[in-house]
Amino acid sequence: MSRYMVNKAMWEIDQSTETLAAFKNDASAFLERWESQATRPTSPYPQGGSLTTPERQALEARDYGALYAMGVNPFLLWQFARSVSVPDEMSGEELVASFRDAVEPHGYPDFFT
Amino acid sequence: MADLVGVLGVTHNPLMWAMMRNSVPDDLTRVAANFDHFRSLVSDLAPDAIVLVASDHFHMLMMSNMPAFMIGKAPEMRAGHANEERQFGLDPSRVPGDPALAAHLLGGRDLATGFDFAFSNEPWLDHSFLVPLLFLTPALEIPVVPVFTNCNAPPLPTAARFAELGRYLGEAIRSFGGERRVLVVGSGHLAHELGGPRQFLGTSPDPEFDEKAVTWMSAGDLDAAVADTSFDRLTEAGNESYQFLNFITCMAVTQGRPATFAEGTPTRFGNLPFFSWPTR
Numbered sequence: 001m002s003r004y005m006v007n008k009a010m011w012e013i014d015q016s017t018e019t020l021a022a023f024k025n026d027a028s029a030f031l032e033r034w035e036s037q038a039t040r041p042t043s044p045y046p047q048g049g050s051l052t053t054p055e056r057q058a059l060e061a062r063d064y065g066a067l068y069a070m071g072v073n074p075f076l077l078w079q080f081a082r083s084v085s086v087p088d089e090m091s092g093e094e095l096v097a098s099f100r101d102a103v104e105p106h107g108y109p110d111f112f113t
Numbered sequence: 114m115a116d117l118v119g120v121l122g123v124t125h126n127p128l129m130w131a132m133m134r135n136s137v138p139d140d141l142t143r144v145a146a147n148f149d150h151f152r153s154l155v156s157d158l159a160p161d162a163i164v165l166v167a168s169d170h171f172h173m174l175m176m177s178n179m180p181a182f183m184i185g186k187a188p189e190m191r192a193g194h195a196n197e198e199r200q201f202g203l204d205p206s207r208v209p210g211d212p213a214l215a216a217h218l219l220g221g222r223d224l225a226t227g228f229d230f231a232f233s234n235e236p237w238l239d240h241s242f243l244v245p246l247l248f249l250t251p252a253l254e255i256p257v258v259p260v261f262t263n264c265n266a267p268p269l270p271t272a273a274r275f276a277e278l279g280r281y282l283g284e285a286i287r288s289f290g291g292e293r294r295v296l297v298v299g300s301g302h303l304a305h306e307l308g309g310p311r312q313f314l315g316t317s318p319d320p321e322f323d324e325k326a327v328t329w330m331s332a333g334d335l336d337a338a339v340a341d342t343s344f345d346r347l348t349e350a351g352n353e354s355y356q357f358l359n360f361i362t363c364m365a366v367t368q369g370r371p372a373t374f375a376e377g378t379p380t381r382f383g384n385l386p387f388f389s390w391p392t393r
Contacts, residue, residue, distance in 0.1 A: 004176055011171055014196050074308025074352050075265055076171060081308075083196065096313045104310040108348055112267045113176050 002049045004113045006072050009034060009051065009059055010080035020083055027060040065102035071109040115214070115289035118158045120367055121151055122299040122330075122360040122388035125167065125244040127201040129382055134202070143378050147387045148248045150374075154389060155249050160296035162211045163250070163257045164218070164282060165242055166359045167300035168264035172197070172239035181270045182228070182278060185236025185259035186215030192238035192246075192253075203240055210236075211256035217289045218258060218282065228281050236261070241356075245300045262362070264301070264355040272342040275358040276335060279365025286366075299363035301356035303327075303377050303384045309352045317383040322350040326357060326377070330388050333371035335364055351383075360388060367392055 012034060013023045023030040035050060051059070058066040064081055068074070081099055086092050124144075132138055137145045172194040174180070193205040219230050236259050246253055260282070263269055270278075286295045303326055304319035311318040329338040338361050347354040364372070367390045377384030 007176060011175055016195055017199065068308075073171075073176075073266065074306075076308070078308035078312065079171075079196070082200065100310055100312070103308075108309065108352065111352075 002051055002055060003071050003111075005038070005049050005051050006055050006059065006067065006070065007076050007113065008038065010072065010076045014079050014083045024084055024088075031056055031059060063102075064099050065106065068103040069106040069109055071111045073111050073113070115286055115291060115293040115295050117283060117286050117366070117392045118160055118294045118296055119154065119392055120297045120299075120363050120390040121154070121249070122301065122363045122386055123148075123151065123245050123248070124302065124385040124387070125241045125300045126302075126382050126385065127197065127203065127240040127244055129380065129385065130203070130240070130244045130247065131201045140380050144380060144385055147376065147378060151387065151389065152249055152251075155296065158294065158296055160255060160294045162214050162293045162295045163246075163255050164214075164260060164286065164295060164297045165245065165257050165300065166260045166262060166278075166282075166297065166362050167241040167245070168262050168356050168359065169239050170241060170265055173233075173237040174261065174263075176266050179263055179266050180231035180261065181263050181274075183231040183233055183261040184215050184219050185233045185238075185261065186210065186212045186219070187234055187236055188212055190236050190238055190257070190259070192243045194237070194239055197240050201240065203243060206243060206253055208238060208243075208246065208253050209256040211258050211293075213291055214256075214286075214289055214293060214295070215258045217291075218260075218285050225281065225285065228278070233261075241300050245298055249298065262359055264358055267344065269344060269355055269358070272339040272358055272361055275361045276339050276365040279362035280368065282362070283366040283368065297363060297366050299359040299388075301359040301386065302354060303357060303386050304350035305353040305356070305383055306351035307353045311351060314383075315381050316379075317377075318351040319349065319354075320384070322354070323377040323384040326360075326386075327375050330360065330364060330372040331375040333364065333367075333369045335361070335369035338364065357386075360386065363388065363390065366390075
């Protein structure tokens, strides 16, 4: 489990319109490039580990239920979900409804890092 | 010597701010009236520095480097981040700082006894600072000392520690040698959830918590507030309720005086906090 790295990936995707567009265009390619940079020991934010296969798959598939169940930070998860989906793919109301359905079965997982 | 002129606690909900920007929807008229009232309080108190206690939401600070308590000391600060502009329409702004007061709060030549603050010479304020300022001091002309508290990335400091922070700030402000009228503003939530099953319910995720919380403030019951705001209890109230702890700091700045104004104003976003404490 590399919960911190999942948080960091979601955080970085939301940092700019460029990163957001790159992730939306090709999530797999974005994560591959990002992870290779994130694990290379150069400044300013050198290392954090790497993503596991289930983590990478959940990010690529935007599987909010799986990410939530892993214990990612809920604030970062919602920020990520809203930024990658609204308004191009669905309305805010639609995202609220589908997000609730996805996370509800998982209660309140520990999200400490 | 500096004078502590007032202590306020308010909401910083950026969706609320965006919604009220042009015209005020029906469910937010009471919120608008409360902000009008608080803005006139600020005007009457005529502060020339604001110590603003708020919690960055992964804008300046990320889990790569997460201080529990941090004081910003800069003559001028950036406010508003790219994703806040994109999502809420918050324009990037500049806010004046008060490095002399900030340096005193840090402790002077040594860090303060009993409080090992982190500091930043380049604080960059997010909506948790900017939204209260836009409502209370729309011209952003009053110098601000930002006090960053970690309420978003657990492990968090305990409620008891937030109370100690308030006691410390109250004493430290009063012992500052510069001529200042200092206002303390806390920024936070009552019961609030984001990114969990109870977000956007159209009402509070925990009305019972809100009622108790407002009562602690109006009664000045610092001990009860500290006793009933563990991490787990706040999670029960909603997974973003931790920022209520900033109001415990505010109450402790006054040594636990009863608030003269304490309200959880009902809105579509839940009950939004408005607190005002006397300082003498």
